[in-house]
Amino acid sequence: xxxxxxxxxxxxxxxxxxxxxxxxxxxxxxxxxxxxxxxxxxxxxxxxxxxxxxxxxxxxxxxxxxxxxxxxxxxxxxxxxxxxxxxxxxxxxxxxxxxxxxxxxxxxxxxxxxxxxxxxxxxxxxxxxxxxxxxxxxxxxxxxxxxxxxxxxxxxxxxxxxxxxxxxxxxxxxxxxxxxxxxxxxxxxxxxxxxxxxxxxxxxxxxxxxxxxxxxxxxxxxxxxxxxxxxxxxxxxxxxxxxxxxxxxxxxxxxxxxxxxxxxxxxxxxxxxxxxxxxxxxxxxxxxxxxxxxxxxxxxxxxxxxxxxxxxxxxxxxxxxxxxxxxxxxxxxxxxxxxx
Amino acid sequence: xxxxxxxxxxxxxxxxxxxxxxxxxxxxxxxxxxxxxxxxxxxxxxxxxxxxxxxxxxxxxxxxxxxxxxxxxxxxxxxxxxxxxxxxxxxxxxxxxxxxxxxxxxxxxxxxxxxxxxxxxxxxxxxxxxxxxxxxxxxxxxxxxxxxxxxxxxxxxxxxxxxxxxxxxxxxxxxxxxxxxxxxxxxxxxxxxxxxxxxxxxxxxxxxxxxxxxxxxxxxxxxxxxxxxxxxxxxxxxxxxxxxxxxxxxxxxxxxxxxxxxxxxxxxxxxxxxxxxxxxxxxxxxxxxxxxxxxxxxxxxxxxxxxxxxxxxxxxxxxxxxxxxxxxxxxxxxxxxxxx
Numbered sequence: 001x002x003x004x005x006x007x008x009x010x011x012x013x014x015x016x017x018x019x020x021x022x023x024x025x026x027x028x029x030x031x032x033x034x035x036x037x038x039x040x041x042x043x044x045x046x047x048x049x050x051x052x053x054x055x056x057x058x059x060x061x062x063x064x065x066x067x068x069x070x071x072x073x074x075x076x077x078x079x080x081x082x083x084x085x086x087x088x089x090x091x092x093x094x095x096x097x098x099x100x101x102x103x104x105x106x107x108x109x110x111x112x113x114x115x116x117x118x119x120x121x122x123x124x125x126x127x128x129x130x131x132x133x134x135x136x137x138x139x140x141x142x143x144x145x146x147x148x149x150x151x152x153x154x155x156x157x158x159x160x161x162x163x164x165x166x167x168x169x170x171x172x173x174x175x176x177x178x179x180x181x182x183x184x185x186x187x188x189x190x191x192x193x194x195x196x197x198x199x200x201x202x203x204x205x206x207x208x209x210x211x212x213x214x215x216x217x218x219x220x221x222x223x224x225x226x227x228x229x230x231x232x233x234x235x236x237x238x239x240x241x242x243x244x245x246x247x248x249x250x251x252x253x254x255x256x257x258x259x260x261x262x263x264x265x266x267x268x269x270x271x272x273x274x275x276x277x278x279x280x281x282x283x284x285x286x287x288x289x290x291x292x293x294x295x296x297x298x299x300x301x302x303x304x305x306x307x308x309x310x311x312x313x314x315x316x317x318x319x320x321x322x323x324x325x326x327x328x329x330x331x332x333x334x335x336x337x338x339x340x
Numbered sequence: 341x342x343x344x345x346x347x348x349x350x351x352x353x354x355x356x357x358x359x360x361x362x363x364x365x366x367x368x369x370x371x372x373x374x375x376x377x378x379x380x381x382x383x384x385x386x387x388x389x390x391x392x393x394x395x396x397x398x399x400x401x402x403x404x405x406x407x408x409x410x411x412x413x414x415x416x417x418x419x420x421x422x423x424x425x426x427x428x429x430x431x432x433x434x435x436x437x438x439x440x441x442x443x444x445x446x447x448x449x450x451x452x453x454x455x456x457x458x459x460x461x462x463x464x465x466x467x468x469x470x471x472x473x474x475x476x477x478x479x480x481x482x483x484x485x486x487x488x489x490x491x492x493x494x495x496x497x498x499x500x501x502x503x504x505x506x507x508x509x510x511x512x513x514x515x516x517x518x519x520x521x522x523x524x525x526x527x528x529x530x531x532x533x534x535x536x537x538x539x540x541x542x543x544x545x546x547x548x549x550x551x552x553x554x555x556x557x558x559x560x561x562x563x564x565x566x567x568x569x570x571x572x573x574x575x576x577x578x579x580x581x582x583x584x585x586x587x588x589x590x591x592x593x594x595x596x597x598x599x600x601x602x603x604x605x606x607x608x609x610x611x612x613x614x615x616x617x618x619x620x621x622x623x624x625x626x627x628x629x630x631x632x633x634x635x636x637x638x639x640x641x642x643x644x645x646x647x648x649x650x651x652x653x654x655x656x657x658x659x660x661x662x663x664x665x666x667x668x669x670x671x672x673x674x675x676x677x678x679x680x
Contacts, residue, residue: 049663056661070410072527187412281654286655289666294629294638297674315626316619321396323389326629334637336676 015047019054022153027126030153034128037145052145055152062094062151063265066172068162069182074208075161077104077248078182080119085258086157087124094126094150094157095119096143126155139289144175145282174284177277178203178264182256183225185210185218199225200232204241204260211247218245238267303332353439353524355387359394362493367466370493377485392485395492401614402434402491403605406512408502409522414548415501418522420459425598426497427464434466434490435459435499436483437463466495481628484515484621514624517617518543520597521641523560523565539565540572544581544600551587558585579609643672 013021013032021029036048071073079095086093097116121129128146143160162172173179181202203224203304210218225243234240242260246253268274298304311329314320320328352360353372361369376388404502409415419435426433437456460467468486482499490498502512513519521542550558564582574580583599586593608614638644651669654660662669 049661052663053661056658059658259639282651282655282662286652286662286665288668289662290638291635293666293670294438294634294673297670298630298634312623312626315622318399321389321393321394322626322629325626326633329630330633330637333634 015050015054020053022051022149023058023208025154030126030149031128033149033340034146037142037149048145052148052235055149058152060151060154062147062155063157063261064176064178065157065159065261066145066162066176067159067182068172068179069208070184070187073182073184074248075182076116076280078206078208078246079159079161080116081246081248081251081254082257083116083119083125083159084122085254087119087122089258091156092124092126092154093119093157093159094153094155095128095161096146096150097127097129097161126150126153141285141292143172144288145284147175173201174288175281177268177274178261180261181205182208183221184208185214185221186275188222199228200235202229202241203235203239203264204257205229205243206246206253206257207243208246208248210245210252211250236268236271236273238271238273298333303335305328307332354604355390355394358391362395362489363398365494367493370466370489371468373489374486377482377489379531388485391473392488395489398492400491400494401618402487402495403497403601404487404516404518405497405499405601406516406519407499407500408512409521409548410524410527413522413524414588415522416456418546418548418586419499419501420456421586421588422497422593422597423459423465424462427459427462429598431495431496432464432466433459433497433499434493434495435468435501436486436490437467437501445590466490466493481625481632483512483627484625487515500657514628515542515621517608517614518601520601521545522548523561524548525554525561525565527561539568541603542569542574542581543575543579545569545583546586546593546597547583548586548588550585550592551590574613576608576613578605578611578613580635625663638673641673644669645671 013029016032018029018036022033033048033051036044036051039045039048067075067079076097079097083095116127119125133195147158147242158176160172160176167226179201181199181204183205185207191283207218207221207225221246222243229241229243244253244257244260246257250255265274268277306331310319315322315325353369353396358369358373358376362373365372373388373391376384376391379385379388407415407419416437423433424437435456456467459465464488487498487500498516500512500516507631519542521539521544523545525547546557547561547565562585568582569581584593584600586597586598605614608617647669651660655662655665
């Protein structure tokens with residue numbers, strides 16, 4: 001397939017068809033719309049935004065859960081176990097999973113190993129790997145837009161998996177309602193190394209792989225995390241994050257985690273907090289989109305493109321400092337505005 | 341002290357004094373200049389850039405090392421051990437350590453525990469916590485600027501500590517020459533969970549805390565990491581990243597890690613790669629600074645500030661989609677430019 005052919009020229013259902021498909025639960029149409037969102041082509045993006053505009057009009061409220069944790073914490077297997085529990089409750093589930101691609105080369109170390117196979121076989125589930133290339137912790141405005149599409153498609157629960165433990169979670173925190181932090185047994189033994197940034201956005205902590213000979217260490221870790229959580233300021237006045245011992249193999253703790261999440265959403269709705277959170281999330285998306293548009297305008301500006309190379313050369317040769325270089329380019333962009 | 345008072349109004353040495361101080365190895369002047377860089381005030385920033393412009397003129401080439409790893413991997417103690425080894429070689433060392441602050445609240449969970457005390461007592465060392473608030477993995481253009489100042493001050497080796505394991509390392513990769521990844525024993529047991537993004541920017545891996553009863557697990561982890569590294573594309577044709585077993589307590593492996601880093605820089609210079617890398621780093625800084633300036637211009641633009649609130653309100657009430665809202669604001673900003 002020719003990669004330069006826009007998606008819209010291959011099989012090109014119109015906006016109406018895609019929107020109707022999404023709203024009628026057609027998973028292929030949903031998948032197609034997410035592909036349009038992820039496309040780098042302007043015409044695909046334009047179409048994606050028309051679809052999104054139409055989908056936003058239909059307000060479906062889903063439970064949005066961010067699942068985060070260090071590499072090796074067992075995110076995929078945990079999501080499978082929790083996902084099956086959710087489906088067994090009669091709910092429909094969408095998972096926006098991290099496609100383990102990277103900035104320099106694509107694909108995970110062990111190749112394109114199929115992930116979450118069991119869950120993918122369920123008709124109540126929609127599993128979609130999202131491109132994480134170059135984005136903060138694997139989330140981007142495109143992830144946020146994919147969440148909105150899944151909501152329009154009527155999924156009751158949307159899980160967003162993120163890579164890494166660090167500031168990256170701050171990005172997913174702007175698009176989900178509940179953050180579940182997965183930690184390995186023994187990882188609590190150096191709490192001074194665990195930065196507040198990670199712990200304080202967690203609404204619950206699940207210690208994973210607590211089966212077998214890890215049980216003892218897991219219990220200690222639980223106490224350590226509980227102590228750390230108590231020292232943090234409350235994210236919501238009505239919610240104290242809890243720590244759960246879980247095992248995706250034995251099923252330990254999975255129901256408890258789900259009950260905890262359900263209780264959280266009951267309280268969120270009672271306190272009108274969910275609506276406020278939706279507002280914050282939309283605002284955050286607005287400003288992220290603005291930044292993207294702004295950069296695009298700047299780098300396609302004729303004044304900028306005509307002087308960019310020469311300035312770059314002067315910076316690299318040491319004739320100009322990066323600060324003076326940046327100022328010169330900005331001045332070129334802003335001159336028409338300032339002279340009015 | 342009144343926080344709104346600009347730093348320059350308290351004790352206000354002029355640019356000449358600061359620049360001369362830095363070049364003469366005055367650590368307090370260096371520290372003052374970094375504080376100016378980190379200041380949010382325009383006048384401080386202006387002064388900081390004058391200082392930087394002057395410092396850039398003096399080309400000192402330092403070895404820039406990024407030290408990264410998960411929370412709990414023992415970054416501080418490892419940096420202390422490696423730092424002492426470096427000083428014992430007769431070199432001067434600057435460490436830009438992560439100040440464990442977070443986006444929502446400041447300070448680490450266990451309070452402002454003094455870090456790297458032993459190293460801080462050495463006159464050949466300069467330890468500086470850098471603000472990590474809200475920045476990708478704790479690094480920002482300000483970190484890059486601090487590196488340039490440390491080079492002007494004549495430090496031979498500059499270490500930059502970063503938080504987290506994930507896409508965040510991609511940011512530090514744009515400002516350092518060598519990335520050392522610290523991993524705990526046992527963390528290699530799930531390599532499919534370790535994303536390429538982390539492994540492929542590492543120039544060496546040090547498994548930490550391999551003393552005591554961790555020795556067996558550490559040896560297995562080493563083999564696993566070595567196997568994973570062999571599967572990755574080479575970052576440099578002349579360099580194959582190695583895995584070291586280390587212990588900051590017993591001193592195991594610390595000299596070996598330093599010898600490996602030294603060998604890398606010898607090869608880098610031989611292949612003219614270091615100069616190319618410096619160019620990439622300067623270019624990256626130029627564009628990061630541009631993005632910052634661009635956002636500032638946008639959000640201080642009168643057209644934008646006058647319509648921002650109304651558009652935000654319409655987006656939150658569902659009258660406008662975030663996409664249409666972003667387009668409307670961009671059009672307001674660009675109108676004077678487009679109409680010329």
